[in-house]
Amino acid sequence: MIQRDIQGLRGLAVLLVVLYHAGLPINGGFIGVDVFFVVSGFVISKVLLREVGNQKPNILRRFYLRRVKRLIPAAGTLTFTVLIFSWLIESSWYEQSRTARTALSSIFFYSNFHLSNDLDGYFSLGSRTNPLLHMWSLSVEEQFYLVWPIVLLLGYKLCSQNLARLLGVCLLLCLGSLAFSVSIMFSSPVTDFYSPLTRFWELGIGGCLAISISLNSQNCLKPTTNLPTNTINLLGLGSLMMAFWIINDQRVFPGLWALLPCIGTALIIFATNNHGSTQGIGIQQLLSSKVLVSLGLISYPLYLWHWPLLSFARILEGQAISVTSRLVIIALSLVLAWLTYQFLEKPIRRKGSKKVAIVLLLLILFLLA
Numbered sequence: 508m509i510q511r512d513i514q515g516l517r518g519l520a521v522l523l524v525v526l527y528h529a530g531l532p533i534n535g536g537f538i539g540v541d542v543f544f545v546v547s548g549f550v551i552s553k554v555l556l557r558e559v560g561n562q563k564p565n566i567l568r569r570f571y572l573r574r575v576k577r578l579i580p581a582a583g584t585l586t587f588t589v590l591i592f593s594w595l596i597e598s599s600w601y602e603q604s605r606t607a608r609t610a611l612s613s614i615f616f617y618s619n620f621h622l623s624n625d626l627d628g629y630f631s632l633g634s635r636t637n638p639l640l641h642m643w644s645l646s647v648e649e650q651f652y653l654v655w656p657i658v659l660l661l662g663y664k665l666c667s668q669n670l671a672r673l674l675g676v677c678l679l680l681c682l683g684s685l686a687f688s689v690s691i692m693f694s695s696p697v698t699d700f701y702s703p704l705t706r707f708w709e710l711g712i713g714g715c716l717a718i719s720i721s722l723n724s725q726n727c728l729k730p731t732t733n734l735p736t737n738t739i740n741l742l743g744l745g746s747l748m749m750a751f752w753i754i755n756d757q758r759v760f761p762g763l764w765a766l767l768p769c770i771g772t773a774l775i776i777f778a779t780n781n782h783g784s785t786q787g788i789g790i791q792q793l794l795s796s797k798v799l800v801s802l803g804l805i806s807y808p809l810y811l812w813h814w815p816l817l818s819f820a821r822i823l824e825g826q827a828i829s830v831t832s833r834l835v836i837i838a839l840s841l842v843l844a845w846l847t848y849q850f851l852e853k854p855i856r857r858k859g860s861k862k863v864a865i866v867l868l869l870l871i872l873f874l875l876a
Contacts, residue, residue: 512779515794516546516772518802523751525813525840528641529833535754537629538768540644541709541761542747543806545772547648548655548713555659556721570656574649577807580855581847582645585811586610589638596819606638613642616649623701630756636822638815643701650703651710659714674718677711684708685766692762700760709761709769716773720780739778740790746771808847813840 520539527536551570558566593606612621622629622643634640658677666672688705691698699705750767758764779791793799802809816836820828828836 510779511795511800512791513546513550513776513794514803515796515799516542516775516803517806518799518804519794520546521806521809522799522802524810525837528814528817529837530828531833533751534756535751537756538750538754538765541765541768542772543644544648544706544709545713545716545769546776548651548710549717549773549776550713551652552655552659552714552717553720555656556717559660559663560721566660567656570652574652576855577852578645578649580851581808581811582642583614584847584851585808585815586614586639589815592815592819593638596822602636602822609637609639609642613639613646616646619643619646619650619701619703623697628697629700636818638818640818641810641814647701647703647706648710651707655710655714670718670722674715674722677715677718681708681711681715684711688765689762692759696759699762705761709765712769712773713776716776716780720777736778739774743771743774743778744790746774805841805844805848808852809840809844812843812847813837816840 520542523533523536523539523542525536526533527539555566555570558569563569589606590610593603597603597606609618609621612618618639622634622637622640628634629640629643658680659673662673662676663670666676684704684707688699688708691705746767750764750771754760754764754767775790775794813836816839817828817833820832820836824832
């Protein structure tokens with residue numbers, strides 16, 4: 508079970524992304540994806556480290572099976588629905604072909620590579636009518652998940668089960684990824700945005716945080732800071748607020764700018780998990796509020812549904828969607844996300860079903876044929 512404040516961070520992240528995509532005045536809302544990356548890296552690394560510590564068998568098999576159950580049913584349902592509406596709504600062969608190509612790359616989790624070659628960039632005007640543009644971030648995550656568990660398990664063995672050494676290795680990998688991002692941010696901004704190599708450090712910083720906290724819990728590492736929880740929380744919140752305020756689609760991103768949301772997110776997670784206090788200024792209480800936790804629970808399907816609805820609205824109404832339409836789309840996205848969570852995600856998590864994933868994959872391939 509994920510902590511309420513971590514779930515609340517997810518809720519805050521998806522809220523910022525949805526409001527930004529809907530054209531509401533959240534200039535830096537797209538950095539909610541970067542918050543997602545840090546949270547995801549932390550959560551999956553924490554689970555893997557716990558299983559390693561408990562010496563559970565078939566760790567990799569169990570991990571990848573959880574990822575399939577978590578991602579494929581909802582993503583497959585979304586992709587299948589988008590392809591049907593693409594035939595009905597998109598008028599030109601080019602638009603339908605673009606959606607089909609993006610769908611194919613999405614279901615095999617390489618849409619970030621496809622989009623880096625197919626579009627001028629994430630923020631270009633033409634990208635706003637691609638109903639599966641947002642799948643790039645899921646592809647980056649899955650490419651990270653293909654590598655990171657192996658890095659953790661292999662590194663753990665090569666470092667003779669010494670988590671401090673493992674932390675050092677992982678930090679070096681993250682620094683290398685960040686350095687690569689900075690080195691190409693001006694010469695190849697589209698590659699910098701979509702490449703898993705330039706995004707690795709964002710997810711990896713969450714993983715390094717999980718290793719650090721595991722070290723502290725085992726009394727293997729001296730406290731990394733004597734700062735009170737409130738101060739760490741304020742530093743994290745200040746970093747996030749600064750990111751929302753000064754980062755916009757005119758800046759070359761990620762590069763060094765991504766440090767603001769990623770470090771801010773890491774500090775907030777660290778404050779609770781390392782210091783164990785939720786008293787004081789109430790950031791954890793805010794993140795643990797019913798609204799943000801509820802949004803966190805449906806954050807994945809909400810992220811999936813909102814962008815295609817906005818894209819199809821732009822095709823039907825033009826780029827300038829009315830405020831009323833945008834608010835209706837947000838409300839509809841919330842309803843679809845809740846339905847997906849209640850009647851698809853939860854049943855499959857409880858019971859598991861390989862058949863659902865296989866059927867959806869076959870249906871999508873049939874539509875693409």
